[in-house]
Amino acid sequence: MPRYFSQDHPDRLEIDAPVLDARPGAVLLAQSPFFPGGGGQLADRGAIQWSGGVIPVERLEPDARGFWHILAAPVTIDGSVRVQVEPRFRRLMCELHTLAHVLNSLVYRDFGGALLTGAQLSADGTFRVDFDLPGADPDRLRALDGPINDVIRQDLAIRSFSMQWVAAEAEPGLFRSKSVSPPPQEDGSVRIVEIAGLDRQACGGTHLSSTGQARPVRILKVDNKGRQNRRIRVGFAD
Structure with missing residues (x-):
């Protein structure tokens, strides 16, 4: 697949x-x-500005040539456009996704390499992460907000880079999901996100x-979702 801008x-x-x-x-x-x-x-929110005005984008659909931007009204656009992402919503998704990686890294480290079985960021400022954790002590999971907040206070740098898929597969811990993984790029590489001194994963x-x-x-809550799945829901302290 092509890289996202x-x-x-x-x-x-x-x-x-x-x-x-x-x-x-x-x-x-x-x-x-x-x-x-x-x-x-969640997908970014935003709008397209063109000679006829400004219209919100409802969703994106992939195409071999790029992305179809599905609009909020049946207008027809031509010429050149300006595409605008809503900054506050992008920032929220960046924040929640970063925090989900921090939680993922702590569970992987402290609970025997437990794998991810699902994750969802929400527009209300919460997120949930599911893990393959049969028999895990729920009190230990509820206490993870302490270590997460410690990582926030440490202000660890975050960067992304690409590495070849074959090399990534050979490095334990880069692929954390039990069932899915990010698709390789057109050049056979995969994108890695690194939190300095704490975590690296695709x-x-x-x-x-x-x-x-x-x-x-x-x-906010720890739930049993089936015999092996444990769901951890997280929100902001304020």
Whole structure:
């Protein structure tokens, strides 16, 4: 799959782009700053500005040539457009995704390499992460907000880089999901997100540039979801 613009240019939330194709209510662009969603992260919110005005984007649909931007009304767009990502919502998704990685790293380290079975970030400022953790002590899981907040206070740097898929497969812990993993790029590489001194794992989403940019959290709930699955729901402390 091609790399997302948001992966290489996470701070570019507005770009000008020519229209490749259009139909009522949708426009195809070769390049877009929108993160289309995936891996539990919600798609970016935002709008397209063109000669006829400004219209919200409801969702993205992949195409071999780029992404169809599905619009909030059946207008037909031509010429060049300006694509605008909503900064506050992108920032929230970056924050929640970063915190989910911190939680994932602590569970993987302290609970015998437990694998991820699901994750979902929410627009209300909470997220949940599911793990293959049969027999885990729920009190230990509820106490994880302390270590998460310690990582926030340490303000660890976060970066992303690419490595060849074969090399990534050979390094234990880079692929954390029990059933799925990020698809390889067209050049056979995979994107790795690293929290300095704490964690490295394959991921295609957006993140903060350091853990200290996140707000403190608390564990809201720990649930049993089946015989082996344990769900940890997290929200901000304030």
